[in-house]
Amino acid sequence: MLTDAKLRALKPRESVYRIADALGLAIEVRPTGTRWWRFRYRFNGIANMLTMGEYPGVSLVEARKRLGAARGLLDNGIDPSAQRKVDNEAAKSKAEHAKRGTFAAVAADWVAFKAKGWASETKRKAEFVLDRYLIPALGDRDIATLAAKDAAKPLLALAESAPNLARKARQYIGGIVRYAQREGLRDEARALPLAEVLPSFDKGNIPAVTTPDEVAKLIEAIQDYPAAVVRAALLCCAYTAQRPGVVAAMRWDEIKGEEWHIPGPKMKMRHAHIVSLPRQAVALLDEMKAFTGGREYVFPPLARQKTPHLHRDALSNALRRMGFAGQHATHGFRGMLRTVARERLGVAADVLEAQLAHAKKGEVQKAYDRTTFTDERRKAMQAWADYLDNLRVGGKVIPIKRRKA
Known part of the structure; x- marks a missing residue:
């Protein structure tokens, strides 16, 4: 031996x-x-x-x-x-x-998979919630053994300050776990019960001012805001009623004269959208050329921002500084248009829905209704911009009368 x-x-x-x-x-x-x-x-x-x-x-x-x-x-x-x-x-x-099975790794793969059908703003929101709240708490967890009690901790912490965002975070975790099950990284029979994790709360509506006096104070406050780029972006939100993330990421090559051609990937419903720009909005864009020189994005980023364009959070922060926290959110400009333009200017509901690019209700309507009310929307949005300016200076408001069919 x-x-x-x-x-x-x-x-x-x-x-x-x-x-x-x-x-x-x-x-x-x-x-x-x-x-x-x-x-x-x-x-x-x-x-x-x-x-x-x-x-x-x-x-x-x-x-x-x-x-x-x-x-x-x-x-x-x-x-x-x-x-x-x-x-x-x-x-x-x-x-x-071990390489692919952590919550952070699976979350990254899930976002890449879902992003193929997401609008850019949807992807931004998901990445924000993951990076800010979920990855720091759950990133190193094994997705195969992730338990409801583990996920509950960051969700409950988030619910204390932002209950709506906590509900969205819970939705993301559920999607990530289901993706892991499809990829064989978690037992298909091992569900993650999160339905009862969060306490019940009143969802409420997105804060928005809807009376003439409130709207006047809001527009006056925005007009007096010292940061020119943020001020212009907020006014553009008010004049067009488009989603704040889409406004913040507006590109010069999307501006065609007095129209803003928003590509489908940017829109929530993935359909390209044409927005008529009132004179006031066109004037704002002309002012922005002094800041960007006609380069890629209309609204340049503020100092310390990592995005190539103005971050939508800058708009939210500005409204809070003006004292509108809980009263009016950046998304509230859409509700403001939908309510005030209907009640005060008599704009038809279907014209407003087309301007807001809301999804058609019902499968048949979605399949066959292609109306966009281009002419009506152009007149309505100019009247809306004039209304906002008249409120600010105390002018007279003339309601719109829709043409009879």
Whole structure:
């Protein structure tokens, strides 16, 4: 039998040779000087050889221990070589899971998958919630064993300050877990019950001012806001009633004279949208050329912002500084138009819905109703901009009368 002294004394030859130990174990010496442990055996009458590691990394004692394990498999009718392949696949799968199976890794893959059908603003919101609230708390968690009690902690913390955002975060976690199940990273039978995690609360509506006095105060406050880029973007939200994220990311190549052509990927419903720009909005865009020189984005980012254009949070922050927290949100300009223009200017509801690019209700209507009310919307939005200016200076408001069909 071999000893450590004999093993150290082995010298390479011109060809490979082996020195036996016992029970099929041998040391193989190669011309390069490397020495490998080999186990020669027969399984179902067929000769085979299993590598047991390289000496001296695998010592004589360790080699004999591995030999004992391999012979134990043979005694139980298992081919050691076949078992090694199974073990290697299991180890590879485990390593792959460790690489892909954390909440952070699965969340990134889920966002990439979902983004193919998302508007840019939807993707931005998901990434914001994940990066700000969920990844710091759950990023290193194994998605295969993530429990409801783990997810509940960041959700409850978020619900204290932003309950609506907490509901959205819960939705994201559910989507990420279902994606992990489809990808084989989590047992399909292992659900994540989050329906009762958050306390009940009144959803309410997005804050929006809707009386003439309130609207007048809002527009006056915006007009007096010192940051020119933010002021122009907020007024553009007011004049067009488009989603704040879309306004903040407005590009110069989307402006076609007195129209703003918003591409489908930017819109929530993924349909391209044409917005008629009133004179006041066109004047704002002309002012912005002094800041961007007609480059890519209309509204440049503020200092310390990492986005290539003005961040929509800058608009929210400005409204809070003006004292409108809880009274009017950036998204509230849409509700303001829908309510005030209908009540005070008599703009038809379907014209307003077309301006807001709301989805058609009902499958038949979505399939066959292609009306966009282009002419009516152009007149309505100019009247709306004039109304806002007249409120600010105390002028007279003339309601719009829709043309009879």
